[in-house]
Every structure is written in C-alpha cells, then in structure tokens.
Amino acid sequence: MANLPILQFEEQIIETVEQNPVVVIIGETGSGKSTQLSQILYRRGYTKSGRTIAVTQPRRVAAVSVSRRVAQELGVRFGEEVGYAIRFEDRTSEKTCIKYLTDGVLLRESLSNPELNQYSVIILDEAHERSLNTDILLGLMKQLIKMRSSNLKVLITSATLDGEKVSRFFSNCPILNVPGKLFPVKIRYSSERPTSYLESSLKTAIDIHVREPEGDILIFMTGQDDIEKLVKKLEERVQSLEEGSCLDAIILPLHGSLPPELQVRVFSPAPPNCRRFIVATNIAETSLTVDGVVYVIDCGYVKQRQYNPTTGMYSLDVVQISRVQADQRAGRAGRTRPGKCYRLYPSIAYHEDLLPATIPEIQRSSLAGTVLYLKSLDLPDIDILKFDFLDPPSTESLEDALKQLYLIDAIDENGSITSIGRTMAELPLEPSLSRTLIEANDYGCLSHALTVAAMLSAETSLLPGRSKSTDKKRKHEPSDLPDGSGWGDHIQLLQIYELWDQTNYDVEWCKENNLQVRGMKFVRDVRKQLYQIMQKIAKGSLDVQTNGRRKESQEDYRHLRKALCVGYANQLAERMMRHNGYRTLGFKPQLVQVHPSSVLKTDEEGMLPNYVVYHELVSTSRPFMRNLCAVEMRWVMPIFTKLEKLNINRLSGGTVRSEEQTKGETPSFPEKDVSVAKPPDDHQSRIQAARDRFLSRKSKG
Structure with a gap:
C-alpha cells in the first residue's frame, strides 16, 4: 500500500x-x-x-x-x-x-x-x-x-x-x-477546437506514443460508440508503426457496459517495455484510479442524459464538460511521477466556455422514482416541496413526477402514498415497470411481466440491430427471432426470452441469434430476483412459475398489454390531452415517431395502432418512441376519470389539507385543475393517427 x-x-x-x-x-x-x-x-x-x-x-x-x-x-x-x-x-x-x-x-x-x-x-x-x-x-x-x-x-x-x-x-x-496530487501535472491546450475530437485524440495519442517516454495514456471519450471506434483506429495505427521504433502497446476500453473480467484488466500494470492506451468514459474521472497513467487526453466533452419534464422526453446529448470535470481529468495524470494533460480545446474555452461545475443530476432527470421514494419514507413532515435538497429541482420536474405517480395509482388525489405505491417503492425498478408488475399479478400474467421488466432493465442493448453501430448493416437481414406477433416490442422481448428458456439458457443459442450473452445472463438473474421480491411482498402467496416453459397464447399477450397500459398510464393521458386541445400541466403538442428498430406491425392499409405505450421517449436525430406495445382504447378509458380529480396543489403534500393552507404554504405551485377530458373526437383522432403513421413509415423507409 x-x-x-x-x-x-x-x-x-x-x-x-x-x-x-x-x-x-x-x-x-x-x-x-x-x-x-x-x-x-x-x-x-x-x-x-x-x-x-x-x-x-x-x-x-x-x-x-x-x-x-x-x-x-x-x-x-x-x-x-x-x-x-x-x-x-x-x-x-x-x-x-x-x-x-x-x-x-x-x-x-x-x-x-x-x-x-x-x-x-x-x-x-x-x-x-x-x-x-x-x-x-x-x-x-x-x-x-x-x-x-x-x-x-x-x-x-x-x-x-x-x-x-x-x-x-x-x-x-x-x-x-x-492534499492529493503526488506529482505536478503540466497542462497543454490546443490552439483551437478540433473539427473531430476523435481524430484529434487519435493523433495526440500516437504522437505521445512515438515521442514521449514510458507511461500509460488515458483518453477520455464520450461513450461506448466513440470508445470502440477509437480503440479500432488505435490498433490499426499502432500496428502500422515501424517495429522497434517505439514501445509495444496494449489498447484497453473502459466503460460501464464492459463485463467485470474486462474492466479489471485496466488495474493490471503494463508488461515491461510496453505502454497501455486506456480509452474511457468519464467513469475514470474520479470513480476509478488507474495506476501507471502519466498522460491524459481530454476531449472536452461528455455524454449526458437530460430529461425535459415539459415533453416527457429524454435526450442523450454530447455536451461540454465543466471546469470541475476538466480538473478531475487532469488529476488522473501524475500519480506515480510528473504527468501531462493534453486538453483538446484552447485555454480561453476552459476559462470562459466551461461551466464552473456540473449541473446536478436532480435538475436534469425524471423525478418520479425520487418522489415515490420520498413519499414512502416513514419520516415526519415529509412534504415534497419542503424536502431539503442541496439544490432544489425545478417546479416543472416536481409537477411532472407527481402527475405520473397519481396516474399510475402510486399516490391518491391528496398526494398520500397508496398501498400500491408502497409496494412499488419496494421494487428496484422505475415506477412504470413496478406498476406493471402489480397489475400483471392481478391479471394472472406476472410470469410474463417479470420477463419483460427484466429485459427492459438490461443496461446494454440485447438485440441485433438496436444499436447505432449495427442498425445499417442489419436493417435488411432476415432474422429468426420472434416478431412480437404484431403487438410490439414488449411481446417480442418476452418471446425471445421464452425461446432461450426452452434451450435451458444455452449460450450458443444467444450467439447464433446475435444476442448479447452477458446481457441475457443478467436478465435471467434480474428476473429471478424480481420474482423473489414479489414473493416477499406478497408473503409467499404468488402463484407464478419462475420460468414459463409453455407456449403463450393471444390471451396471455392481451393480459400483459392491459397491465402495460396501466403501468404507462401517464403517456396515454398526455396523448389524450393533446387530442382534446388541452395545454395545461405542461402538455405540449409534439410529433413523435416510432423508432426504426421497432417490430410493431401495421395493418393491411399500412396503419399503425391508434394507441401505443412506449418504454422510453428519446430525442436523437428526431423524437422517437422506443420499445412500443399496442393497447386498446377501452383499456385507456379509466384514465379519464383520474384526470377529473387531478389537482397538482393537493398532490404535492403528504396529507389532506385545506385549500387555504395549501395555497399559503406552496405559493410557488400555482393551482392547476383540469376538467374531465372527453374521449378524443374520432375524426380528429384518425387524422392525427394517420399523420403519425405516415411519419413513422417515412422514417423507416
């Protein structure tokens, strides 16, 4: 030590x-x-x-x-x-x-x-x-x-x-x-921003390798895709160097999706006369210390997930790092001897363009899970608006979270947590999936819902053609995987897992179908644990097989889709509000398309279903719904009665209070009542649905 x-x-x-x-x-x-x-x-x-x-x-x-x-x-x-x-x-x-x-x-x-x-x-x-x-x-x-x-x-x-x-x-x-830094670190800035930080990182890394004495190189990239591209380019460039002209090289990726056995490689020192190139996400900024690093290359960017409560949409954006992050990255050098940090941006950008500190995640995330947790605490005087945050989230984010929880029965119209909400809080899932599991248990399809929840909880892409790097090359390839029986991606995920289950979890079957082996094993473990948690919650009274091992029927799929409809009720409420011309509660009209990877099928006329639920709404080149499932109009109707009672002011507190008390205690939360919405006008609904389908087909074409 x-x-x-x-x-x-x-x-x-x-x-x-x-x-x-x-x-x-x-x-x-x-x-x-x-x-x-x-x-x-x-x-x-x-x-x-x-x-x-x-x-x-x-x-x-x-x-x-x-x-x-x-x-x-x-x-x-x-x-x-x-x-x-x-x-x-x-x-x-x-x-x-x-x-x-x-x-x-x-x-x-x-x-x-x-x-x-x-x-x-x-x-x-x-x-x-x-x-x-x-x-x-x-x-x-x-x-x-x-x-x-x-x-x-x-x-x-x-x-x-x-x-x-x-x-x-x-x-x-x-x-x-x-104090910490054991040795001084010399900072070197670029004269200007490069047109490609990836190419600039490649050039800088090779220059260091050829000209500088021994010492490992840590290169910060924005995400897994960039890391894989740079690792491949580095391997090609290093192999093209004249033998004996420089040190040998080992090139290692480091990101959260790597299997543990590949992550630990970065903690093993380089062999004699050999330099390691470690290409990492911001996971290496502070969380991990990699000994032997002498040179750091800082691209100046990070991939950041941001949530917009007004649209209910997540975007994954490449943004500039903060000065705090820049200092952290520089600090990775100089652990064993004087080091150097190469910043691929000019000095003036560091001092004038970069934010002093990173925006707290609480100010750029969906807070539904957070608010549910706070509501479920048995601590005195828990009020969402009065909870003591170091940096409070926005009013819009809290409104959005309260609305979501109310529409999926986690809190009642007075903001008090329900028995369903307490059960949801015990599950290590986002609220929509927790609610789906509870409803699925009532419908007798918990086994299927457990599988879907586990598949959606996988931290990496499981299926071929669902990542950027494989979209194009697999787009027109036939697949032997199930197609969701036309109902959508949730059903397809269930069918894929059940096929794997029937092979006794054969790893070779995953490889033959281009499924990520580590991810599928993770899903199997998660599913088992979710079942155990549900069993504990129900005090052992669940009547469900851990593994299905039987062919699903259309009725099974119907029950599962009904459970998903309840779990994702917030999305359906937003769609109904838009169809009825409501603009309260932050509902804004937006054109969202079906993600090209979806297996949701059109009818004979090329039309997609009128109503769908989606697991995630993301904005990349355009807004997309990912992981969709078709639901029926009659399942959606109960949501209308909930909208009639929706009052954000009352939802914010944990107990029933008079209107005078509420207004006096929460002046920053304007009262917003919503009259009961009528079912969408069929004619207008069909026009809007046709427009959405056209845009979806266009994006797939």
Missing part, C-alpha cells in the same frame, strides 16, 4: 469525526480517500459494536473495484469482512465490516430501515458528481442526524466539492482539506 497523503491526517480526521456528527472532507485526486478513509475508521473501532461502515459510490463499477482493493489491502477474503452491494447483486456476509454500495442501494435499504441502524458510519463518496441519489441522500442524512446524533457519523467526501455550500447545508459542519 502506497504512503497516501490521507494517512498523514489520520489523527486529525479521527479527532474531528469524534467531535462532530457530520464532517466534509475535501480530498484531492490521489489522496486515497476512497480506499483509506473506511480503513482508518475500521482501525479506530467504528465497527466493534457490530455495526458496519457504509461507503456509497455513484457508480456500480467503482463500488465493486474499490471494495476489491480494500479487501486486498486488509488481507481479508473479498465478500466477507469487506464486500459490496449494487442493484441486483450483493457480495456481503454477516461478517462484513466495510460495505461499499451504490447510493441507490442505500436509498432502498432506508425504506425497510429508515434509521439505517445497521451502520455506525455512512460515507458519501464522490459527492461532487452530484448524482441524483447522492443529492437525495444528503437531504436524508440531514434528517437522520437529528434522529441518531449520538450513534451515527456522516462523512461527505469529494475531490472538488463546494465544501462551504455543503457545510452550510449541515449547520456549518467542519471541513477538512487533504
């Missing part, structure tokens, strides 16, 4: 922690905060009472890799005294003293144990990333400290966090600063 800077401050850290319930620790890159802080507290007896030290990470990869490193340094068996817990995977035991977990997992644990009594210390690491869940945890910790001030310590750690702001949030708690 290296003599990391944080170890020199051990006594000061322990003294401050003992005297204060909350401490902010600003540990610069390379200080050792992520691996050493938990060990310092472990050595000082914070686990002797039988409680555990929890360390949250915004990313799954970091939770796994850092816990593995700590177990190795302590010389204990991984998964025993030191372990991790991430969504759908738990590597801990009764012996676990130090537990690394994603911030989302800690939130889920607080549902069953609001006081989190199993922990003596909770460390919120990498808080500067301002993930949605970390921001919620900051608010939760503020309440928790009041309840457990005598036996809980909370540490908020970061490399570049605004410590003063967080300190004020926690009643002016102390701030400790720990």
Whole structure:
C-alpha cells in the first residue's frame, strides 16, 4: 500500500469525526480517500459494536473495484469482512465490516430501515458528481442526524466539492482539506477546437506514443460508440508503426457496459517495455484510479442524459464538460511521477466556455422514482416541496413526477402514498415497470411481466440491430427471432426470452441469434430476483412459475398489454390531452415517431395502432418512441376519470389539507385543475393517427 497523503491526517480526521456528527472532507485526486478513509475508521473501532461502515459510490463499477482493493489491502477474503452491494447483486456476509454500495442501494435499504441502524458510519463518496441519489441522500442524512446524533457519523467526501455550500447545508459542519496530487501535472491546450475530437485524440495519442517516454495514456471519450471506434483506429495505427521504433502497446476500453473480467484488466500494470492506451468514459474521472497513467487526453466533452419534464422526453446529448470535470481529468495524470494533460480545446474555452461545475443530476432527470421514494419514507413532515435538497429541482420536474405517480395509482388525489405505491417503492425498478408488475399479478400474467421488466432493465442493448453501430448493416437481414406477433416490442422481448428458456439458457443459442450473452445472463438473474421480491411482498402467496416453459397464447399477450397500459398510464393521458386541445400541466403538442428498430406491425392499409405505450421517449436525430406495445382504447378509458380529480396543489403534500393552507404554504405551485377530458373526437383522432403513421413509415423507409 502506497504512503497516501490521507494517512498523514489520520489523527486529525479521527479527532474531528469524534467531535462532530457530520464532517466534509475535501480530498484531492490521489489522496486515497476512497480506499483509506473506511480503513482508518475500521482501525479506530467504528465497527466493534457490530455495526458496519457504509461507503456509497455513484457508480456500480467503482463500488465493486474499490471494495476489491480494500479487501486486498486488509488481507481479508473479498465478500466477507469487506464486500459490496449494487442493484441486483450483493457480495456481503454477516461478517462484513466495510460495505461499499451504490447510493441507490442505500436509498432502498432506508425504506425497510429508515434509521439505517445497521451502520455506525455512512460515507458519501464522490459527492461532487452530484448524482441524483447522492443529492437525495444528503437531504436524508440531514434528517437522520437529528434522529441518531449520538450513534451515527456522516462523512461527505469529494475531490472538488463546494465544501462551504455543503457545510452550510449541515449547520456549518467542519471541513477538512487533504492534499492529493503526488506529482505536478503540466497542462497543454490546443490552439483551437478540433473539427473531430476523435481524430484529434487519435493523433495526440500516437504522437505521445512515438515521442514521449514510458507511461500509460488515458483518453477520455464520450461513450461506448466513440470508445470502440477509437480503440479500432488505435490498433490499426499502432500496428502500422515501424517495429522497434517505439514501445509495444496494449489498447484497453473502459466503460460501464464492459463485463467485470474486462474492466479489471485496466488495474493490471503494463508488461515491461510496453505502454497501455486506456480509452474511457468519464467513469475514470474520479470513480476509478488507474495506476501507471502519466498522460491524459481530454476531449472536452461528455455524454449526458437530460430529461425535459415539459415533453416527457429524454435526450442523450454530447455536451461540454465543466471546469470541475476538466480538473478531475487532469488529476488522473501524475500519480506515480510528473504527468501531462493534453486538453483538446484552447485555454480561453476552459476559462470562459466551461461551466464552473456540473449541473446536478436532480435538475436534469425524471423525478418520479425520487418522489415515490420520498413519499414512502416513514419520516415526519415529509412534504415534497419542503424536502431539503442541496439544490432544489425545478417546479416543472416536481409537477411532472407527481402527475405520473397519481396516474399510475402510486399516490391518491391528496398526494398520500397508496398501498400500491408502497409496494412499488419496494421494487428496484422505475415506477412504470413496478406498476406493471402489480397489475400483471392481478391479471394472472406476472410470469410474463417479470420477463419483460427484466429485459427492459438490461443496461446494454440485447438485440441485433438496436444499436447505432449495427442498425445499417442489419436493417435488411432476415432474422429468426420472434416478431412480437404484431403487438410490439414488449411481446417480442418476452418471446425471445421464452425461446432461450426452452434451450435451458444455452449460450450458443444467444450467439447464433446475435444476442448479447452477458446481457441475457443478467436478465435471467434480474428476473429471478424480481420474482423473489414479489414473493416477499406478497408473503409467499404468488402463484407464478419462475420460468414459463409453455407456449403463450393471444390471451396471455392481451393480459400483459392491459397491465402495460396501466403501468404507462401517464403517456396515454398526455396523448389524450393533446387530442382534446388541452395545454395545461405542461402538455405540449409534439410529433413523435416510432423508432426504426421497432417490430410493431401495421395493418393491411399500412396503419399503425391508434394507441401505443412506449418504454422510453428519446430525442436523437428526431423524437422517437422506443420499445412500443399496442393497447386498446377501452383499456385507456379509466384514465379519464383520474384526470377529473387531478389537482397538482393537493398532490404535492403528504396529507389532506385545506385549500387555504395549501395555497399559503406552496405559493410557488400555482393551482392547476383540469376538467374531465372527453374521449378524443374520432375524426380528429384518425387524422392525427394517420399523420403519425405516415411519419413513422417515412422514417423507416
């Protein structure tokens, strides 16, 4: 174990922690905060009472890799005294003293144990990333400290966090600063923005490889597609270099979709006389430390998912990084000796164009799951508008979340969480899928809904032709995979999994059908866990096979589609509002098309169904609905009665209050009542539907 800077401050850290319930620790890159802080507290007896030290990470990869490193340094068996817990995977035991977990997992644990009594210390690491869940945890910790001030310590750690702001949030708690960079890093700027950051990264990397002494090169790219392209180009260029003219090279990708066995390769040092090129997403900014990196190439961009509550649409945009992110990237160099950071943008862009800090995720995400979580907490005085966020989300985002939850029965017209909502909160899924599972259980098709939910929870594209890199080359190839029986993508996902199930989960079958093996195995594990959770919720009374092993009928598909109709009720309400000319509640007219990858079929006249539900609305070259399923008009009608009672003001609170109280307490939330909507005029509906279908066919053509 290296003599990391944080170890020199051990006594000061322990003294401050003992005297204060909350401490902010600003540990610069390379200080050792992520691996050493938990060990310092472990050595000082914070686990002797039988409680555990929890360390949250915004990313799954970091939770796994850092816990593995700590177990190795302590010389204990991984998964025993030191372990991790991430969504759908738990590597801990009764012996676990130090537990690394994603911030989302800690939130889920607080549902069953609001006081989190199993922990003596909770460390919120990498808080500067301002993930949605970390921001919620900051608010939760503020309440928790009041309840457990005598036996809980909370540490908020970061490399570049605004410590003063967080300190004020926690009643002016102390701030400790720990220096980090072990060696200086020389920053080199480009004279201008390149026309292609990928080509510029390639040229810069090869120049370093040919001209600079040994040391690994870390290249920041925006996403998996860019990484794969650059890895291929680097391999070609390196092979074309004259043999013996420079070091040998190993080129490694690093992103969240890589299998664990490929991720860990970046932690193995390069062989003698060999340089590693590590091409990574922003996962390598702070979450992971890769030893041996001397040169960093910063393209200046990041791929960021942003949600527009007005349209209900997600967009995945390549945007400029913030100055905080730029500094983090530069800090990856110089860990073992003086390093260099090559920024592919001019100095003036860094100082004038880049935002000082990254926009918090809570201000660019759908908040339906967040609001459902807050509503389900058994803490006093939980009011969505009064919940103490470090940076509050917009009113529009909260309105959107409340409306979504009301339309899928998670909260009632007074904003109180329902029994259905409490059940939904126990499932590690987004609200639409949680609601679908509950409804499917009532319809007797839970087995099928579990499969669909698991397939949609896969973090990578499972099917051929559903990613940018394969769309064109597979567009006209025949496929032996099922076609969803004409009803759409949800049914196709079910049929594909059932075929795989009938082969006893044969890996070769996946390969023959161009299905991602790791992804399909992940789906199988997720499905099993979802079934176990549902069984626990229903106290073992579920009458459902874990695996279907029978041919589905049209009636099975019909029941599943009805359950999806309930789970995705919010989308249908928006469509009905648009057809009726309503412009309240943020509903805006928009032309959205069916994604070209969809298997949803047209009728003999080339017409798509009048009503569909979709899993995701994304904006790329144009707005697209992805993963669609056809539903029937009569299933949609109950939503009209819910619209009649929709009052955003009343939804915001957790209890029934008088109109005077509500208006007085929430002046920023203008009251919006909606008269009951009538069914869409058939003539107008058909015209709009025909227009949508035409645009869909045009996009496919």
